[in-house]
Amino acid sequence: DARVTQTPRDKVTEMGQEVTMRCQPILGxxxxxWYRQTMMQGLELLAYFRNRAPLxxxxxxxxxxxxxxxxxxxxxxxxxxxEPRDSAVYFCASGLRGNNTGELFFGEGSRLTVL
Amino acid sequence: AQKITQTQPGMFVxxxxxxxxxxxxxxxxxxxxxxxxxxxxxxxxxxLIYQGSYDQQNATEGRYSLNFQKARKSAxxxxxxxxxxxxxxxxxxxxxxxxxxxxxxxxxxxxSGTQLTVLP
Numbered sequence: 001d002a003r004v005t006q007t008p009r010d011k012v013t014e015m016g017q018e019v020t021m022r023c024q025p026i027l028g029x030x031x032x033x034w035y036r037q038t039m040m041q042g043l044e045l046l047a048y049f050r051n052r053a054p055l056x057x058x059x060x061x062x063x064x065x066x067x068x069x070x071x072x073x074x075x076x077x078x079x080x081x082x083e084p085r086d087s088a089v090y091f092c093a094s095g096l097r098g099n100n101t102g103e104l105f106f107g108e109g110s111r112l113t114v115l
Numbered sequence: 116a117q118k119i120t121q122t123q124p125g126m127f128v129x130x131x132x133x134x135x136x137x138x139x140x141x142x143x144x145x146x147x148x149x150x151x152x153x154x155x156x157x158x159x160x161x162x163l164i165y166q167g168s169y170d171q172q173n174a175t176e177g178r179y180s181l182n183f184q185k186a187r188k189s190a191x192x193x194x195x196x197x198x199x200x201x202x203x204x205x206x207x208x209x210x211x212x213x214x215x216x217x218x219x220x221x222x223x224x225x226x227s228g229t230q231l232t233v234l235p
Contacts (some may be wrong), residue, residue, distance in 0.1 A: 033222055043206065043225040056222070091160065101167065102210055103146055104223055106160035 001025045006092050006107035014115050018080040021110045023092030024073055032075045033104060034067055035091040043091075049075065082114045118142065119209050121227035135182070136192040136229045138207030145235050148162045148210040149190040150223060151181065155203040163205075166190055197233045204228045 005024040013019055025032050034046040047057035047067040057067055064083070069075045076093055089111050093104040120139045120227045128134035137198040140149065151163040166174045182191040194201055208223040 027214065042227050045222050045224075048222055093160070101165045103150060103162045103165055105162065106152075108157075108159045111158075 002094055002105075004060075004105055004107035005086060006090075008110055009108065010111045010113075012113045012115065013082055015083055016081045018078065019082050019086075019112060019114075020079075021077045021090050021092075021112070023077075023094075023107060025075065025092070025094030026074070026096075026105055029094035029096050029105070030072075031095045032069060032074050033069040033093045033095075034075070035093065035106075037089045037109070038087075038113050041063050046077070048089075079112075082112075084114045085113055087114050116222045117226075118211075121207055121226035121229050123229045124227075125139050125230045125232070127234055128194075129234050130199060131196055133193060133195045134197055135208075136194070136205050136231065138190045138192065138226060140188050140190060140207075140209050141210050142188075142209065144211040146203070146212055149183070150208040150210070151179070151192045152206045152208060152225075153201075153203045154206065154228070160206070164192070175215065184233075192233075199233050199235060202233045204229060204230050 004026055007022045031050045033048040035043050036046055037043050044058045044059055049069050051068040064079055066078045089107055089109040091109045092108050093106045095104045117142050119127050122137055143232045149166045153161045153163055164174050164176045164179045164181050166183045173183050178195045180193045182193055206228045207226040
């Protein structure tokens with residue numbers, strides 16, 4: 001059963017530390033999205049990639065967040081330095097651009113707590 | 116203006132009854148797609164159903180159906196014969212533009228969600 005895999009599932013860190021979240025999209029999917037979910041803001045788009053190229057990262061705080069796809073099987077989201085307001089669940093989702101409907105398949109999320 | 120509006124923060128339904136979760140959307144793009152996702156307490160986002168703006172018939176997937184009223188810009192989710200396992204947060208989402216066409220990747224924009232509780 002193909003699925004999007006995210007690590008870590010849970011991360012607790014102290015303010016100022018670097019945090020890296022990883023995502024393995026479904027094999028063959030050519031679009032990858034990073035979303036952040038908080039109680040106050042709901043689900044917000046941070047960045048997305050098509051064929052490993054970043055298409056839009058306007059939702060990310062540029063001074064501390066960075067997103068990359070080193071290869072087709074790995075997407076990373078890095079926060080440096082982390083702040084308490086970054087505490088949220090971070091979702092990675094992938095999709096197949098040739099698919100007729102464009103539904104996204106989500107990972108289980110990475111819950112980040114910054115103290 | 117909100118692109119996706121879900122006006123019901125919480126809903127209760129008796130087991131085996133049907134329930135409708137409301138969703139209205141706002142777009143000027145003639146081509147768009149509407150999605151419903153389920154998020155149980157475990158946290159994962161599960162795709163339920165899709166409706167394209169040019170689809171003539173309402174989408175159905177098992178016990179899920181989408182009541183698509185284009186003129187009213189509404190895309191309500193109907194769950195028939197509710198089960199205890201249906202208790203979860205439900206999100207309506209929209210993609211503007213054609214997914215398979217040229218241009219950007221066409222992200223999904225989500226509503227604020229409706230927490231559904233199925234009572235035994």
